[in-house]
Amino acid sequence: MDGKVIIFGGSGYIGKQATIACLEKGWNVISVSRTGSQIRNTNLIDLVVDFVDFDYSKVSENDCVIYCAGVAHNKYKNESAEYANNTLPVNVATQLKDKVKKFVFISSSNVLGIKRKNKFNPDSYDPIDSAAKLKMKTERALLSIFENSKTLLSIIRCPMVYGKGAPGNINMISKLARLPVPFASVKTTRTMLYSKNLTDLLTKVLEFDRPPKVLLVGDSQALPFNEMVAVISSSMGYKSKQFKLNIFFLRLLLTIIGKRALANNLSNDFLIESSIKHDRFCWSPTFTHKQGLVESFNRERER
Incomplete structure (x- = not known):
């Protein structure tokens, strides 16, 4: 540049x-x-x-x-x-x-x-x-x-950006992933975005002569919510302890404790095409969703 x-x-x-x-x-x-x-x-x-x-x-x-x-x-x-x-x-x-x-x-x-x-x-x-x-x-x-x-x-x-030290719902989810949680039946799949995938795209946009005007991006191979929680748990060195709870009662519970946005997310899939092809501009995420989660929460990286 x-x-x-x-x-x-x-x-x-x-x-x-x-x-x-x-x-x-x-x-x-x-x-x-x-x-x-x-x-x-x-x-x-x-x-x-x-x-x-x-x-x-x-x-x-x-x-x-x-x-x-x-x-x-x-x-x-x-x-x-x-x-x-x-x-x-x-x-x-x-x-x-x-x-x-x-x-x-x-x-x-x-x-x-x-x-x-x-x-x-x-x-x-x-x-x-x-x-x-x-x-x-x-x-x-x-x-x-x-x-x-x-x-x-x-x-x-x-979509939700996550990575080591990221704030927001992902931080709350990582804390819950250490405990017995009622997520076993939650198979909602929502695309997220690993911070390293985002910065890789950012640098490509800055380098490219005429990048697209609007880009919608996310990780590849999005995981269902219960699988995501299991990956976070194992990455931190914990055994995932998930049990089943009717999704209606789970949403109600989250709404009562002030987590309405998370409650809505548990009921709706949100899938984004991860690769971008626009004229000569081509980009694909380097990390899959699972790879991003493991890198973010691997307990060895916290030391």
């Missing part, structure tokens, strides 16, 4: 993984966040600054931007989420229009709804909750901003 990679949200989980992947390519990286990435590398400038205070005049037309900032996992509500997940990315994109080579926005597959099997229409929205509606709103704004711009826009729609 001739220019720098500027990562907005470099202190978050995906931002850190993207930073590491770009540095491993030997690229110069600027991480922009309010807390810092805590990564040390001679090719990294770790800026601790609000996005509104970033000096946009110093970017160049060969630079590429990855925008993966935002609030997630129900940390904030209403106005804070609107500002972080819509207002900020739209403002950053407006500032960078025609000033950088590429703008890559990390979005969510939740903009498509909770039920989907190997069907993909980039214009088909069916957001499942307020967070997904904000992602949809931001996607539409970005598509409008960059419609006639020399800056190339790529939107990457991700």
Whole structure:
């Protein structure tokens, strides 16, 4: 790459993984966040600054931007989420229009709804909750901003991203996987995305001359939920202890304890075609779902 990679949200989980992947390519990286990435590398400038205070005049037309900032996992509500997940990315994109080579926005597959099997229409929205509606709103704004711009826009729609140290539901599932849990009858299959598969795609998008505008990605060979829990258990060195419980009562229990999203996911398959073929752009995930889970939770890697 001739220019720098500027990562907005470099202190978050995906931002850190993207930073590491770009540095491993030997690229110069600027991480922009309010807390810092805590990564040390001679090719990294770790800026601790609000996005509104970033000096946009110093970017160049060969630079590429990855925008993966935002609030997630129900940390904030209403106005804070609107500002972080819509207002900020739209403002950053407006500032960078025609000033950088590429703008890559990390979005969510939740903009498509909770039920989907190997069907993909980039214009088909069916957001499942307020967070997904904000992602949809931001996607539409970005598509409008960059419609006639020399800056190339790529939107990457991700299902649940997991990996070593990942936050969110996958972290909760890994804790439950050590205990007797009522998941033996849950055979719902939902595509997920290993962080190393995501960063591999990200670097390919940055390297490719004209990448697709919208990409829907996931691991290959998605596992049913009960098998996924068993793989996580064994990877951590535990014997899987799953027992059967009627799915209706399981969903009710999860809803009562405030895990409505997980309850909905246990009732609906969501399968994504893992490989991408678009004109000359071709990509397939390096890791299968099982391989990603083993790498993420292998107890030997925790030492």
